[in-house]
Amino acid sequence: MRRIPAFYWLIVLLLASFSPSLFAQEDLLPTDYLGKDFYAGRRAALRAGMPDSSVAVFFAYPTRNFSNDVDYLYHPNPDMYYFSGYKEPHSLLLVFKEPRTDSAGISYTEILFVQKRNAQAEQWTGKRMGVEGAREKLGIDHVYNGEAFKNYSVDFSAFKKIIVDKLPADVANGYDKADLYDLLEQFRQKSGYAANNTGRFDNRLYYELTGKLRRIKTPDEMALLRKAVEISCQAHTEVMKAIHPGMSELEIQGLQEYVHKKLGAEGVGYGSIVGSGENGCVLHYMENTKTRIGNSLLLMDVGAEYHGYTADVTRTVPADGKFSPEEKAIYELVYQAQEAAFKTLRNGARFADASNAARETIAEGLVKLGIIQDKKEVNKYYPHGLGHHIGLDVHDRGGMETLLKDMVITIEPGIYIPSNSNCDKKWWGIAVRIEDDLLITENGYEILSRLAPRKAEDVEKMISQKSALDDFKLVLPEPGGKKAF
Numbered sequence: 001m002r003r004i005p006a007f008y009w010l011i012v013l014l015l016a017s018f019s020p021s022l023f024a025q026e027d028l029l030p031t032d033y034l035g036k037d038f039y040a041g042r043r044a045a046l047r048a049g050m051p052d053s054s055v056a057v058f059f060a061y062p063t064r065n066f067s068n069d070v071d072y073l074y075h076p077n078p079d080m081y082y083f084s085g086y087k088e089p090h091s092l093l094l095v096f097k098e099p100r101t102d103s104a105g106i107s108y109t110e111i112l113f114v115q116k117r118n119a120q121a122e123q124w125t126g127k128r129m130g131v132e133g134a135r136e137k138l139g140i141d142h143v144y145n146g147e148a149f150k151n152y153s154v155d156f157s158a159f160k161k162i163i164v165d166k167l168p169a170d171v172a173n174g175y176d177k178a179d180l181y182d183l184l185e186q187f188r189q190k191s192g193y194a195a196n197n198t199g200r201f202d203n204r205l206y207y208e209l210t211g212k213l214r215r216i217k218t219p220d221e222m223a224l225l226r227k228a229v230e231i232s233c234q235a236h237t238e239v240m241k242a243i244h245p246g247m248s249e250l251e252i253q254g255l256q257e258y259v260h261k262k263l264g265a266e267g268v269g270y271g272s273i274v275g276s277g278e279n280g281c282v283l284h285y286m287e288n289t290k291t292r293i294g295n296s297l298l299l300m301d302v303g304a305e306y307h308g309y310t311a312d313v314t315r316t317v318p319a320d321g322k323f324s325p326e327e328k329a330i331y332e333l334v335y336q337a338q339e340a341a342f343k344t345l346r347n348g349a350r351f352a353d354a355s356n357a358a359r360e361t362i363a364e365g366l367v368k369l370g371i372i373q374d375k376k377e378v379n380k381y382y383p384h385g386l387g388h389h390i391g392l393d394v395h396d397r398g399g400m401e402t403l404l405k406d407m408v409i410t411i412e413p414g415i416y417i418p419s420n421s422n423c424d425k426k427w428w429g430i431a432v433r434i435e436d437d438l439l440i441t442e443n444g445y446e447i448l449s450r451l452a453p454r455k456a457e458d459v460e461k462m463i464s465q466k467s468a469l470d471d472f473k474l475v476l477p478e479p480g481g482k483k484a485f
Ligand code: GLY
Pocket: 270, 301, 312, 394, 412, 435
């Protein structure tokens, strides 16, 4: 057999280098996750705000039991995710204000304890990042398995401040001797932590520091948050096109969440709220069990979570395609309240001004419609606040007093008139919330959720559009033969 000259090998290698799939099996995972530079930047910003002689402590969220030996799908602690990128349970991150020196004389300011790799466990619940993976992917040098925390030498009494959230008191003691239960227990012992500790164990400072950072979105975060909002709007729009009175609340929820997943969002940022008629009056209605939405209004408060970042979008639509005069009057009032609030938004504005503008609009409108006699009664039909930050939490961290550039907030006025309310019967059962997600800019705002129709006429127009789902029929086997749904 003839030897292949080295020159040919060189060409093959060169060609192969343009096609990574020849060498490594592609994992086909999304490619737009936040990178290790983002997390390193967040830790640096945190340290810059920490007082002298302090340590910030972040525990993973506990896993939670769903049924018997089945757990809920795990959701990471947003703070742990924000400062490290680590998404697994049973872990602990410490960030030190002053650099420390390890036994090899290497200086460090952060240390992460992760759950240990375990082939058997990974066969059941999926691959773990482990020490090596965390070092490589998260860019933290000092990473150890959780079991190393027990003998990790740190004198917590030497810190003036231990910046830590309230510790969960109901974590189960599992078989693993380095699970969250053990990490918490060892932390309590090492630090002398007790639930009623004040002063040195500072959870007010924890909220202040993390809130100050998390409420201002970086460009990297904005890319993901925009995507979450955009996907949510696409889902709302598709549902508007497909909606008809014969659908059920669960079916609408399924359709919303199908579009999220089709477009790459891993889940929802909160339980989807799909309430027809009177059900819309329950602010966080999540049962969604009404079997026929009928001709009434349908309130859909549904937001996708994309790589940890969640949207929060509400649209209220007439299931039969046309607002009745009463529905339209209430809808217009909520719309005007939103518009009044929008006008106040900009860098440096007081959120209270937006809240007052919306509440005043609704109060005046309800008096005009004869639904209330005195503006002071407004809270009866508008019983919640105007908005909140969004981000890694749907109700994201950070104060709302003064709005700043690069904050992302919701503006979500609503009017809810349950049956037997003290007003003309014709209003009973009408519930409207319109909720948009807005980026605060230097001189105003950007409505990130503008893709989903909001004006009454635009909503009606969208409902009249054809949907790909109009001709979609599920033909399922039934005991008595096949039946089309
Ligand atoms: N989806 C919950 C809220 O609007 O605050």
